Amino acid sequence: MLDIDTTRRRVVDLTDAVRDFCRARQDGLCNVFVPHATAGVAIIETGAGSDDDLLDTLERLLPRDDRYRHAHGSPGHGADHVLPALVSPSVTVPVQDGQPLLGTWQSVVLVDLNRDNPQRTVRLSFLGS
Template structure:
């Protein structure tokens, strides 16, 4: 197994596109599986559509509909028992129930077999910790 760890800053973006990094990681390998894993209790990894206008409602708004949806599903208020960090931080701990901590992508000839508009992204609603580690692992097959 081959592995690498990325340091990702989510201060400016709650969804960070990791697709190009994953492609670069896979390029030196042949056929197999690439796993992208975030070892944090308040972040997740997903495969979503980006780049076709779905990542922002409009260029001027800067809003991300995926994050807006997650924040509607996980409101940042006092309903959680979680007692430390910013208000509503308990919602951050529920996120991995909706957005898993890892995804696995098949790879052929060093190229991840993603669909045309599919991207591998890190999702992080936690405003208290913008520094994330993301582990890329490749298993030959």
């Protein structure tokens, strides 16, 4: 289990933690899951502007205003509850010889737009083959 603070970053790279978790295992599937109703996990390129592009796109798709029926919390908090329909709360990565089989530019990231709760838990599990 990972404890992540998203106060400063809305997209947090989890790739090194996933690699560390998988290193002691052989072949199988690694599942990365966030047990939160307002966060998700994605596989994207990071460090080349894609993480900022993702945030910009999500802000356009999910504006923080008063249009949402789910209206408690900070302004636009209802958008946070729609996020997991667009950015899944989990991803599964194949693993071979203890190495996640990610592409050259792929990273596993936590995506969290919620300003009301920056403390997140990420659960890692492994299913061996």
